[in-house]
Amino acid sequence: MRLKDKVCVITGSARGIGRSTAILFAKEGAIQVLADINEEELKKTLELIKEEGGRERTTIMKVDVRNSQNVKEMIDKTIEMHGRIDVLVVNAGVVRVGPVEDFPDEEYDLLIDVNLKGTHYTCKYAIPYFKKQKFGSIITLASVAAHIGQVAHANYCSTKAGVLGYTRGLALDLAPYNVRVNSVSPGATDTPMLRSDVEKQARDRGIPYEVVKEEFEKEGVMGRWARPEEIASGILFLASDESSYMTGADLRLDGGWTTK
Ligand SMILES: NC(=O)c1ccc[n+]([C@@H]2O[C@H](COP(=O)([O-])OP(=O)(O)OC[C@H]3O[C@@H](n4cnc5c(N)ncnc54)[C@H](O)[C@@H]3O)[C@@H](O)[C@H]2O)c1
Structure with a gap:
């Protein structure tokens, strides 16, 4: 077991990549705190973890990562319960698409608040504990959109490129404390977000769903979407000691999208 008794916090774990990561971490023996704004779906994640025998070792918390105080409470409660955090997966994210000239201000605020500020708050309140422990691994969720342009995604791209920069900067700050900070950049991954x-x-282009889906499939050289479990295994690698010499790196799990 690669995460035996490791205390792991995963934001955005009610569905998609976060849920798959939580299920995989449970199989690997982790003690988990799973956080999400969507409490109903989070309970379903907990049920799925039960099937892996990890239910007693898992706590769920309703948290809005846009709310600094909410995030602080999540981190403080985790420390109260378990005394430390070994792995922090900063996964909660949102996507909004559309041409820049029509992009509603409130949608850009949402992207910034969840993807950028949410990433910052989640790291910010955990860092003092990581520094004290002198051990830990932080994994953020960037995207292919952090590396290359995507049509109608300029606003989303800006937030994910920001996550990449944040991750690199933080890696330098925390290296003296034996805390590693890396990101993963998924390509098209079959989750409710992508769908x-x-x-x-x-809808916007007045063409069938299947046509747009095919376009996304062709972006990677493998001709298909990733399963969320395929992203979760990259996150597990960065969480575990198998990546002990990696920090400030970005793991591209994009089916070759950015290789073309
Ligand atoms: N699916 C993809 O193709 C893809 C590609 C590249 C990057 N990503 C990134 O991977 C991460 C996970 O994406 P996913 O596809 O699983 O998305 P998803 O929408 O399926 O899941 C995201 C989760 O984050 C939660 N969340 C949203 N806002 C929140 C908030 N304010 N506070 C707490 N939780 C909140 C949602 O409730 C949801 O459970 C995101 O950061 C996303 O940007 C996804």
Whole structure:
């Protein structure tokens, strides 16, 4: 077991990549705190973890990562319960797509608040504990959109490129404390987020869902979407000691999208 008795916090674990990561971490023996704004779906994640025998070792918390105080409470409660945090997966994220000239201000605020400020708050309140422990691994969620342009995604791209910069900077700050900070950059991954993105683009362009889906499939050289479990295994690698010499790195799990 690669995470035996490691205390792991995962934000955005009610569905998609976060849920798959939580299930995988449970199989690997982790003690977990799972946080999300969507409490109903979070309970379903907990049920799925039960099947892996990890239910007693898992706590769920309703947390809005846009709310600094909320995030602080999540981190403080984790320390109260378990005394430390070994792995922090900063995964909660949102996507909004559309041409820049029509992009509603409130949608850009949401992207910034969740993807950038949420990432910052989640790290900010955990850092003092990581520094004291002199041990830990932080994994953020960037995207192919941090590396290359994507049509109708300029606003989303800006937040994910920000996550990449944040991750690199933080890696330098925390290296003297034996805390590693890395990101993963998924390509098109079959989650509710991607499906809603494809639906919106299909609606806006007046073309069938399947046509937009095929476009996304062709972006990677492997010709298909990733399963969320395939992203979770990259996150597990960065969480575990198998990546003990990696910090400030970005793991591209994009089916070759950014290689073309
Ligand atoms: N699916 C993809 O193709 C893809 C590609 C590249 C990067 N990513 C990134 O991976 C991460 C996970 O994406 P996913 O596809 O699993 O998305 P998803 O929408 O399926 O899951 C995201 C989770 O984050 C939660 N969340 C949203 N806002 C929140 C908030 N304010 N506070 C707490 N939780 C909140 C949602 O409730 C949801 O459970 C995101 O950061 C996303 O940007 C996804």
